[in-house]
Amino acid sequence: MNYNASFFRALVAEKLPYERFKHTIGVEVWARELARRFGLDQEAACLAALTHDMAKQFSLEDQVVKAKEWNLIYYSEDLDNPQVIHGRLAAYQLENEYQIKNRDILNAVANHTLGRPNMSPLEMLIYSADLTEPGRDFPGVDKLRRKLYYDLNKGTLACLEHTVQYLKKSNQGIHPLTLLTYNDLKNRLSE
Numbered sequence: 001m002n003y004n005a006s007f008f009r010a011l012v013a014e015k016l017p018y019e020r021f022k023h024t025i026g027v028e029v030w031a032r033e034l035a036r037r038f039g040l041d042q043e044a045a046c047l048a049a050l051t052h053d054m055a056k057q058f059s060l061e062d063q064v065v066k067a068k069e070w071n072l073i074y075y076s077e078d079l080d081n082p083q084v085i086h087g088r089l090a091a092y093q094l095e096n097e098y099q100i101k102n103r104d105i106l107n108a109v110a111n112h113t114l115g116r117p118n119m120s121p122l123e124m125l126i127y128s129a130d131l132t133e134p135g136r137d138f139p140g141v142d143k144l145r146r147k148l149y150y151d152l153n154k155g156t157l158a159c160l161e162h163t164v165q166y167l168k169k170s171n172q173g174i175h176p177l178t179l180l181t182y183n184d185l186k187n188r189l190s191e
């Protein structure tokens, strides 16, 4: 079996509810365009985009069970808001069930929910494309898209800033990994 973008496009079409599938295709289209723009591997970007939310085919309870079984709980905060672990679950599935060995793809999928310090260009691209794909509609999303299209680093920093502000405003806890990611990128860009 050739586990390429076409394979995973068909898989998520079958496994994910329609709205989630539509979001996934939105991320794929936008990730491919950004990869082309910045000279990154377009096939890798599509594969990561198509699979980033595939673990959402499982209920949240099942996601927690699997994450424990597969040793994917890294922070106590992961369990405060278990929605954050589906990226790591998908990366684990890609590596162990579908023999995807490209570490950059696996990292991009695993870290699309929270980020991580020292993200690669592909990781930043998937993190940001997830937030700003064409189906997203929130105040300021166009500005984020423009920033991203102009500069992947600055655009990703703007996406992180947006997320941190949004979580603060809505009185939600901010996962330590997101704060580390935000501070890391801010420091790297001001050097």
Ligand SMILES: [Fe+2]
Binding pocket: 052, 053, 086, 087, 112, 113, 130
């Ligand atoms: Fe996700």
Ligand SMILES: [Fe+2]
Binding pocket: 023, 027, 052, 053, 130
């Ligand atoms: Fe997503």
